[in-house]
Amino acid sequence: MTSEDKFFDEMCRSNGVRGPYDRYHTWFNQQDVVRLAQKSEEAERFFRRTGITFNVYGQDDAEERLIPFDLIPRILSNREWTTLARGVDQRVRAINAFLHDIYNRQEILRAGIVPISVIAQNDAFLPQMIDFTPAGGVYTHIVGTDIVRTGENEFFVLEDNARTPSGVSYMLENRETMLQMFPELFSQIKVQRVSDYPKNLRASLEASAPPNCEGRPFVVVLTPGIHNSAYYEHSFLADQMGVELVEGHDLRIIDGRIKVRTTRGYRTVDVIYRRVDDDFLDPLTFNPQSMLGVPGIMDIYRAGNITIANAPGTGVADDKAIYSYMPEIIEFYTGEKAILKNVETHRCSEPDSLKYVLDNLADLVVKEVHGSGGYGMLVGPAASKKEIEAFREKLIARPANYIAQPTLSLSTVPIFTEKGLAPRHVDLRPFALVSPKEINITPGGLTRVALTEGSLVVNSSQGGGTKDTWVLES
Numbered sequence: 001m002t003s004e005d006k007f008f009d010e011m012c013r014s015n016g017v018r019g020p021y022d023r024y025h026t027w028f029n030q031q032d033v034v035r036l037a038q039k040s041e042e043a044e045r046f047f048r049r050t051g052i053t054f055n056v057y058g059q060d061d062a063e064e065r066l067i068p069f070d071l072i073p074r075i076l077s078n079r080e081w082t083t084l085a086r087g088v089d090q091r092v093r094a095i096n097a098f099l100h101d102i103y104n105r106q107e108i109l110r111a112g113i114v115p116i117s118v119i120a121q122n123d124a125f126l127p128q129m130i131d132f133t134p135a136g137g138v139y140t141h142i143v144g145t146d147i148v149r150t151g152e153n154e155f156f157v158l159e160d161n162a163r164t165p166s167g168v169s170y171m172l173e174n175r176e177t178m179l180q181m182f183p184e185l186f187s188q189i190k191v192q193r194v195s196d197y198p199k200n201l202r203a204s205l206e207a208s209a210p211p212n213c214e215g216r217p218f219v220v221v222l223t224p225g226i227h228n229s230a231y232y233e234h235s236f237l238a239d240q241m242g243v244e245l246v247e248g249h250d251l252r253i254i255d256g257r258i259k260v261r262t263t264r265g266y267r268t269v270d271v272i273y274r275r276v277d278d279d280f281l282d283p284l285t286f287n288p289q290s291m292l293g294v295p296g297i298m299d300i301y302r303a304g305n306i307t308i309a310n311a312p313g314t315g316v317a318d319d320k321a322i323y324s325y326m327p328e329i330i331e332f333y334t335g336e337k338a339i340l341k342n343v344e345t346h347r348c349s350e351p352d353s354l355k356y357v358l359d360n361l362a363d364l365v366v367k368e369v370h371g372s373g374g375y376g377m378l379v380g381p382a383a384s385k386k387e388i389e390a391f392r393e394k395l396i397a398r399p400a401n402y403i404a405q406p407t408l409s410l411s412t413v414p415i416f417t418e419k420g421l422a423p424r425h426v427d428l429r430p431f432a433l434v435s436p437k438e439i440n441i442t443p444g445g446l447t448r449v450a451l452t453e454g455s456l457v458v459n460s461s462q463g464g465g466t467k468d469t470w471v472l473e474s
Helices: 019-029 031-049 078-102 116-120 166-182 183-188 198-209 230-239 295-302 328-334 349-359 385-397
Strands: 052-055 064-066 068-075 144-153 155-161 219-220 244-246 251-254 256-264 266-268 269-276 308-309 364-368 402-406 413-415 419-428 433-434 439-441 446-449 464-473
Touching: 019 183, 031 068, 031 328, 031 413, 031 446, 052 308, 064 328, 068 078, 068 166, 068 413, 068 446, 078 116, 078 266, 078 328, 078 439, 144 230, 155 219, 166 183, 166 230, 166 244, 166 446, 166 464, 198 219, 198 269, 219 230, 230 349, 251 295, 256 295, 328 439, 349 402, 364 464, 413 446, 413 464
Parallel strands: 068 464, 219 244, 219 269, 269 308
Antiparallel strands: 052 064, 144 155, 144 419, 144 433, 251 256, 256 266, 364 402, 413 419, 419 446, 433 439, 446 464
16 A cells, blocks of 8 residues: 655555554454455444434435444554643643633733734624633633644644534544454554543533532533434433433523423532533523523523533634634743644735735635634635635635635545555544643544545545544553
């Protein structure tokens, strides 16, 4: 198996197999290809039987789909992971400090490091959070950091997911599937566990309960309901943590606390792990048409009688315009240089940058500032002239709505195909859990893979798949 020279292949190099893949490669060469193909089909049946599906918004059929699973693991050495974990830890600390600052003293704005306009004109900035600090000072209880690789020691953060990051259920189910299909492999190769994530998530949420909580904190997962694209994950995490899965209509305010109805009457809720967007969280404060949230919950929250994870207003930190200032944000709050690099970013709100982007659209990736899921973006090198010109009009009409980045030479890892192993581009989303006392980063994360040859878009909504991510013990 070979990869084009311009892409770093994480398994193969010109003189052989890279160290992290050495033992796996030996095992793979001893396997019957027909058996592996059968295992691949078995994995698909397992995912379908378990109900691990997602919905694609904005499509006429809108049917539930499986995210394709590839059975060749993505393998990182302990040394590589240590660097990534240090970088994620640093970034998460800086994001939490930044959120506390912009909703309180706003020192970074006074210092002129982040322009006031970037915050003031940001739809994700919530004035209702000004002069309020969540329990323990934690804003982003769960963070997913998207990381790409371009070389042996070249890692870049592509974006920060600080609102309601998804995908952790696939990290867990991918590992469980591999353990079931190839138990002998895990006895030969020592891989760090990811199965502690639900236990750690519950412990982290409980540690973030309000000060007036009595006894063990009562935690619930708030879901928009079965029609949400990530409903499987909401249900899965509630089940794995051993907590209640609730919808907005299950909760009500009684005596200044949020309560949920149980078989023994109403019980006080201390922590809500919400998977409902800010705008739908409280119809009395945000969108009055919302049927998904709890009327008045923001008043209870600001009174310090409930913890909402992640805190409302955290979306300002994963805004792609703010992303472009992250190296400065990290240094401002930690006094350290960023361990993980940012991708060079052109802010189209700035006239000189806009001119450059318009002149080089065919070579750049252009993204919506508030976009996610691979929607609303232009991948210049893969776009037709017609698509580029149509996007040019949108860019000219609303330049502040976009940022642009160079097309990175993303690393490749092997996937299993009918013709054998073939290289495909990947990214990685490690998950960090933040409590008042510590940051816990699960060793591994969700590897998303572009299954189409040559494609750089790994999002499941755009046809990407997933694979198990291994971090070696030593």
